[in-house]
Amino acid sequence: ETGVTQTPRHLVMGMTNKKSLKCEQHLGHNAMYWYKQSAKKPLELMFVYSLEERVENNSVPSRFSPECPNSSHLFLHLHTLQPEDSALYLCASSQVRSGLYEQYFGPGTRLTVT
Amino acid sequence: AQSVTQLGSHVSVSEGALVLLRCNYSSSVPPYLFWYVQYPNQGLQLLLKYTTGATLVKGINGFEAEFKKSETSFHLTKPSAHMSDAAEYFCAVSGGATNKLIFGTGTLLAVQP
Secondary structure (H helix, E strand, O other), X not given: OOOEEEEOOEEEEOOOOEEEEEEEEOOOOOEEEEEEEXXXXXXXXXXXXXXXXXXXXXXXOOXXXXXXXXXXXXXXXXXXXXXXXXXXXXXXXXXXXXXXXXXXXXXXXXXXXX | OOEEEEEOOEEEEEOOOOEXXXXXXXXXXXXXXXXXXXXXXXXXXXXXXXXXXXXXXXXXXXOEEXXXXXXXXXXXXXXXXXXXXXXXXXXXXXXXOEEEEEEOOOEEEEEXX
16 A cells, blocks of 8 residues: 555445544654545644644544544544534645655545435 | 635636646745645645745646745646646645645636537
């Protein structure tokens, strides 16, 4: 595997379900990000992990719970979601403070909440 | 604080015509600027970036962008559009102590045969 991978690619869940999104980066980076992309809205940064420590949480509802067990893996645990949470969830990684400023994105998980 | 404005949420060009996608930024520190492309049902792919040095940067797929500090702009161009260029394009800015990216709202490029 190369780059940033995300699983599953598609997920349909009911409002009472609990599920998790997984992201893995194979680039040796030390920072990882979760974004939410909804139709007709700007890309929203949800969480930032730098050196496995959460450094940013942009007022995301508690029904979204991130986990970063190591620098290569990032999870987004979901529970009791709402229909408005349906969106494309993108994971990204980068190397902070090395001069490599760009972020590399995974293909996303298309989430539908019914 | 940093921000990005992309003028035109939809741009349509004919195949073979010039592509020009506009991006203006605001930044209190020297900016790092990026263009990303997103094809349907895919993640964002880095097209090109400006950090320091030469103000005209070349990217993949024949795209280039010019950093103009006096105009606070970083417009994306391609001399001749191809059908495969149809996608959504995002301009982004970062700078300062972290490399958090601030994205624009995106421009959807349509290429007509």
